[in-house]
Amino acid sequence: MKKLAMIFKALSDETRLRILSLLIQGELCVCDLMAVLQLPQSTVSRHLAYLRNANLISDRREGVWMYYCLEEKLPILEEQPWQSLLSQLLKQEQAETDLAVLKQYCTEKNGARCG
Amino acid sequence: MKKLAMIFKALSDETRLRILSLLIQGELCVCDLMAVLQLPQSTVSRHLAYLRNANLISDRREGVWMYYCLEEKLPILEEQPWQSLLSQLLKQEQAETDLAVLKQYCTEKNGARCG
DNA sequence: CAACTATATCCGCCTATACGGATCTATGTC
DNA sequence: GACATAGATCCGTATAGGCGGATATAGTTG
Numbered sequence: 001m002k003k004l005a006m007i008f009k010a011l012s013d014e015t016r017l018r019i020l021s022l023l024i025q026g027e028l029c030v031c032d033l034m035a036v037l038q039l040p041q042s043t044v045s046r047h048l049a050y051l052r053n054a055n056l057i058s059d060r061r062e063g064v065w066m067y068y069c070l071e072e073k074l075p076i077l078e079e080q081p082w083q084s085l086l087s088q089l090l091k092q093e094q095a096e097t098d099l100a101v102l103k104q105y106c107t108e109k110n111g112a113r114c115g
Numbered sequence: 116m117k118k119l120a121m122i123f124k125a126l127s128d129e130t131r132l133r134i135l136s137l138l139i140q141g142e143l144c145v146c147d148l149m150a151v152l153q154l155p156q157s158t159v160s161r162h163l164a165y166l167r168n169a170n171l172i173s174d175r176r177e178g179v180w181m182y183y184c185l186e187e188k189l190p191i192l193e194e195q196p197w198q199s200l201l202s203q204l205l206k207q208e209q210a211e212t213d214l215a216v217l218k219q220y221c222t223e224k225n226g227a228r229c230g
Numbered sequence: 231c232a233a234c235t236a237t238a239t240c241c242g243c244c245t246a247t248a249c250g251g252a253t254c255t256a257t258g259t260c
Numbered sequence: 261g262a263c264a265t266a267g268a269t270c271c272g273t274a275t276a277g278g279c280g281g282a283t284a285t286a287g288t289t290g
Binding site for chain 2: 270
């Protein structure tokens with residue numbers, strides 16, 4: 001029960017929910033998230049660390065960049081409720097806005113790396 | 116998104132999850148919850164108030180007793196993810212223990228009122 | 231190794247909220 | 261109205277965690 005509560009605590013912050021909704025589209029690095037969310041780097045990194053500690057996302061280093069992506073299966077929460085929570089996220093207005101910004105950002109970046 | 120985050124915040128405390136898992140069985144009053152959870156009245160009432168403010172439960176007065184029960188449909192979260200979260204709750208070890216205690220408590224009480 | 235960039239972590243500050251005993255309020259009973 | 265009981269709220273205390281600028285660290289490039 002305590003573990004389940006920890007997962008919900010990880011989900012109890014708007015910024016973290018926004019990050020998760022963006023990661024549904026695929027892995028992103030810290031720069032990407034900073035650009036889309038318009039938040040300082042320390043804030044983004046802190047939330048990513050929180051989500052990683054809760055095992056909701058995993059990271060992968062590629063050179064200087066850290067790429068984060070959603071964990072598809074969680075140790076505690078079963079797959080069905082987890083996926084249905086994620087799809088619920090996408091239905092939020094804020095998620096739509098953020099995804100539009102992400103799309104625009106990706107177009108401009110056009111496959112290039114950050115930096 | 117903020118509202119969704121508020122719901123998760125309400126779910127981010129172990130005691131509140133235990134209360135919700137008990138309420139799945141049907142409405143209970145504060146005395147019942149105190150007895151089963153073995154927690155002081157102020158603690159139980161505080162968590163119930165938190166859950167009510169988050170619209171996860173509703174209350175009903177009957178004489179001196181306040182009965183609380185689960186809200187079946189939430190304004191923000193759709194029914195499917197909500198129900199699947201609730202069923203996830205029941206799969207936790209702590210929930211099994213608590214439900215056993217509740218069952219025992221109800222047997223002893225045998226339909227009587229509190230007090 | 232020096233310089234640069236991406237990211238993680240530290241720091242001080244501030245708010246939210248957990249706890250449980252004490253008190254207030256509402257209701258029922260005599 | 262006096263009293264008892266259920267429950268809500270208040271209180272002081274303690275901790276978690278949000279914020280974002282500053283600093284530390286890790287990898288890349290010359």
